Amino acid sequence: MKQRAIRVTVNGRTHERTVEVRRTLADFLRDDLDLTGTHLGCEHGVCGACTIVVNGEAVRSCLMFAAQVDGAELLTVEGLADGERLHPIQEAFWEHHGLQCGFCTPGFLMTLYCFLREQPDPTESEIREAISGNLCRCTGYQNIVTAARAAAGSLRAGAS
Amino acid sequence: MKPPPFEYFAPASVKETLDLLREHGDQAKLLAGGQSLVPMLNFRLVRPGALIDLNGVPGLDGIREEPGMLRIGAMTRQRAVERSAVVRERCPLLAEAMPQIGHVQIRNRGTIGGSLVHADPAAELPAVVAALGGELIVRGAAGERTIAAADFFVGYLTTAVAADELLVAVRLPVAPPRAGHAFVEVSRRHGDFALVGVAVTVTLDGSGVCTSAAIAVTGVGPAPVVAADAVAALVGQRPATTAFEEAARRVSAQLEPHSDLHASAEYRKQVGGVLTRRALALASERAAGASR
Incomplete structure (x- = not known):
């Protein structure tokens, strides 16, 4: 067919x-x-x-x-967002400058959405491995990793 | 649209799949996880007349313990194997190779059988199955047949599965007591295909002498290379640096890799030896640890 x-x-x-x-x-x-x-x-x-x-x-x-x-x-x-309220991962990307042009961002957000549900308290190297399948040409990944750690923290705080 | 036009079929049973294969012959392509086939479709490197999607066929996935063996259904997602406690315990070489395959998004869709049948010359799974001496279970109109790993990987992207057959499962021997394993690879970036990868197992007796071992190398030829000559340097001896170095030298001498964009043949030969030495040392250490 x-x-x-x-x-x-x-x-x-x-x-x-x-x-x-x-x-x-x-x-x-x-x-x-x-x-x-x-x-x-x-x-x-x-x-x-x-x-x-x-x-x-x-x-x-x-x-x-x-x-x-x-x-x-x-x-x-x-x-991801709840109406006007950004998801904690989006919030963290905003807060920590986890994007410049933003082209790769949706992919990173969705990858991290699944990863942080499975691993709520990741190490930096676990975060780097989790996002290894997403390419970013702007940030050098540093602020994406920082944002991911911050997002993990606020998701844990929100859950408790 | 990027992919070329094709007819799509979503069979609901193995029998229906085999009927479709017989009807469409070599015009047909089986779609498993699609992590290699869909890129090839998007590039129009393949133009199948019929795409037969296996994702709705029941009974092709799952991990099952059989006496002395682990049976893994062909449509089992790579991520399920990676997460499996049974695989970690019974088949630790496979468990160690899993996270080195692609990325998590790839492993969420990619299947064990898809990777084995695609038979990419730099893939991890063919080397694991070759090192373990696994069995591939294939079904055709005439029934089921079992193919030994040594006969399965025929060449570049080519296996012994006929055009009207379907891989249904792979069977891997479970690790014996006092055994160690290692899967090590070198790649440009994490998740890339290996430039060179080495899968080894080492088994010791009660006094710490190596009773059997296996070495398979990926990325160095059209199909995984099983290094029997190098294994002979180790069996009957206590694992030690000199034996690892001799095995590494033999592996390096046996390899006949090609040069490509990513690495020269000389580099691959060299790295094949180095990784063999490291993998044997790690596997022997683990085997000794398991003996205590």
Whole structure:
């Protein structure tokens, strides 16, 4: 088949669409759902800019097809903030200058979202390993690591 | 759109998958985790007529203990293997290699079977399976057959799986008592494919003499290189620096790597020896620790 009907929940909202089967998940989010917060850098699984959360796990949305997420729950960068209130990870990136141009940021945020849930109190080297699949050309990663540590702290404080 | 046009199939059983494979022949590509295939599609390096998605086929994933063996379903995610306590305990060489594969986002989707069948010459998993002497279980229309690791990796991106067959599982021998392991690699950046990687196991007897060992090297040829001659330098002896150095020299002499953008052949030969020495030292230390 060349087309497939899918039903997918993105950031809590359910969408029903018919997609061409070769449409990547990233293109589906950006072009069909107008969720352009997910960025596309390399489109072959190297840069990590398109990282989103599918059924609770961080994955590269350029390496999946929209046809594969029928029935899945997705979280993209648009789903992080609570209305006007930024998510603690976003807040920490803002506070610690974890971005300059911002192109890679959605990928970092979604990667860290999953990582900090699994490892709420990481060491610096664990953070560096966790974000090793995301490329940033501006910051030199220093402030991203600082932001990740700060985010871990405020998420722990919020949880207790 | 980046990928070329293809027909998409999402079979719901192994039988349906095999029927589709028979129908579409070598026009078909099986989609497992997609972490190698989808980049190749996006570059249009492959143009399959039919893409057969295995992600909805039940019964192909999971880690199961069998007598003396660990059976890992082909569609088991790499991340699940990485997190598995059973794998850490029973097959520590595999556990040590897991975090060195790609990045967490890759391992969340990437599968054990996908990596083995893709058979990238610099991948970690083929070297692990080759070092352990694992068995690959393949299913076709005629039924199941078991392929030894030594016969499975045929060459560059090529395995012994026929166009109408499907890899369903890999079986790995569990580590015996008084055994040690090590997987070490050199890569440009964490998560990159290895320039050279070495997987070793060392088993000692009660008096600390090496009774068996295995060495497999990745990144140095079209398929993992099993270094039997180097192992002979170690077996029957107490592990010691001189034996590690002799084994390293033999590995280096055996390797016939190619030069590419990332490293010269000479560099790879040299590093293959150095990593062998380090891996044997670490594995022997661990084996001695396990004996106490």
